[in-house]
Amino acid sequence: MEFKRIKDIIAIVTTDPDTVGGGGVPIFYAADASERERIALYLSRILDAMVHDLENGTYFLTHH
Amino acid sequence: MTMLAHREAIALGLVLGFLFRIYMLHIDYRQYPSYPHGVIAHLSLGFIAAFLGAVAIPALLAKEFTAVTFLALAAQQFRDIRDMERKTLEKLDESELVPRGPDYIEGIARVFEGRNYLVMLVALVTSSLVTWFPSFIGLAAGVILGFFLAHFRRGKVIKDIAVVRLGQVHFRGANLFVDDILIMNVGLVESRSLMERHGVGVVIEPKDDNARATLANLGQRRAIAHEVATLLGVRKDVAEPEFTPLCRLNTATGRAALFILPVEPDKDLAVAAVGKVPVLESAVRRPLRTLIGRKASD
Numbered sequence A: 001m002e003f004k005r006i007k008d009i010i011a012i013v014t015t016d017p018d019t020v021g022g023g024g025v026p027i028f029y030a031a032d033a034s035e036r037e038r039i040a041l042y043l044s045r046i047l048d049a050m051v052h053d054l055e056n057g058t059y060f061l062t063h064h
Numbered sequence B: 001m002t003m004l005a006h007r008e009a010i011a012l013g014l015v016l017g018f019l020f021r022i023y024m025l026h027i028d029y030r031q032y033p034s035y036p037h038g039v040i041a042h043l044s045l046g047f048i049a050a051f052l053g054a055v056a057i058p059a060l061l062a063k064e065f066t067a068v069t070f071l072a073l074a075a076q077q078f079r080d081i082r083d084m085e086r087k088t089l090e091k092l093d094e095s096e097l098v099p100r101g102p103d104y105i106e107g108i109a110r111v112f113e114g115r116n117y118l119v120m121l122v123a124l125v126t127s128s129l130v131t132w133f134p135s136f137i138g139l140a141a142g143v144i145l146g147f148f149l150a151h152f153r154r155g156k157v158i159k160d161i162a163v164v165r166l167g168q169v170h171f172r173g174a175n176l177f178v179d180d181i182l183i184m185n186v187g188l189v190e191s192r193s194l195m196e197r198h199g200v201g202v203v204i205e206p207k208d209d210n211a212r213a214t215l216a217n218l219g220q221r222r223a224i225a226h227e228v229a230t231l232l233g234v235r236k237d238v239a240e241p242e243f244t245p246l247c248r249l250n251t252a253t254g255r256a257a258l259f260i261l262p263v264e265p266d267k268d269l270a271v272a273a274v275g276k277v278p279v280l281e282s283a284v285r286r287p288l289r290t291l292i293g294r295k296a297s298d
Helices: A033-047 B003-027 B035-061 B065-093 B102-132 B135-153 B189-198 B209-216 B218-232 B267-275 B291-297
Strands: A009-014 A027-029 A050-053 A058-062 B162-167 B169-172 B175-178 B181-185 B200-206 B246-249 B256-260
Touching: A009 A033, A033 A050, A033 A058, A033 B189, A050 B181, B003 B035, B003 B102, B003 B135, B035 B065, B035 B102, B065 B102, B102 B135, B102 B218, B162 B267, B169 B189, B175 B200, B175 B256, B181 B246, B181 B256, B200 B209, B200 B267, B209 B218, B209 B291, B218 B246, B218 B256, B218 B267, B256 B267
Parallel strands: A009 A027
Antiparallel strands: A009 A058, A050 A058, B162 B200, B169 B175, B175 B181, B200 B256, B246 B256
């Protein structure tokens, strides 16, 4: 079993652009909640990453 | 006196030792990775161990002192078994959806090494008793010793150190809880509803501070998740990290909770499965044996 020292955010999906900003990580802007849900699902399955909900309209993906 | 005079002792020691090895494989198949060929490897080594144990005393009586030095050589050989078993399991673990974890693997490897010494002991006791007493006494003593060792060696399970019961799976916002124990944050709404419908939460309540320390061990919790996933199946494929069974701790109460999405819908089976998980040797802590630990516990 492999351990990752640092957990990186690998992508952000949001319906509220004001809540995120800054560098390094791709941000996907979704028009509404269902689109956010769909984008997050696709990214999760393709990247083998876990989707977390910050409960302010922003989801992010990370590896565990 | 030649060694041939002890034919009977050697033969009985060998047979009993070998039967003991088979018996131990039988009572513990669950920890076993690759059934048919792994069994052959372990039976062969068990046979060698039984033979070494059986000839030790007759060799001494025949003044074949060099033969006894082979015992030392044997100990070296059996240390390799631990290595072999560890390497195999580590390799297999890479492709497990719910890995065993290094602690569990180390425990299993150590058990496989230890068993060969037990086989040697049974063979040794049997053959030496048969040398000096009627053979039925040696046989009986060997069998009794075998059952005693197998029972003594079996070790504790989670049920012995903790109260295991069903917990309530629920979400607070995006956070998944089993009773009051936070498991994880789940983003996808669809996953959440699936987890709420089919998920099973099992709460593990430690009986004392020793058990609490054991449950806090990460390797132990990973072993629990692995065993339950093996026994009940898990609704998970690659690229679905949120369906990984997780065992998390409430540090305030010391209670642990396992969340799993089992294939088997019977929730009581999950409770039974958790109860049957072996307590890892490496996870055993005994703070209550010390004065400080006892004072800290009240």
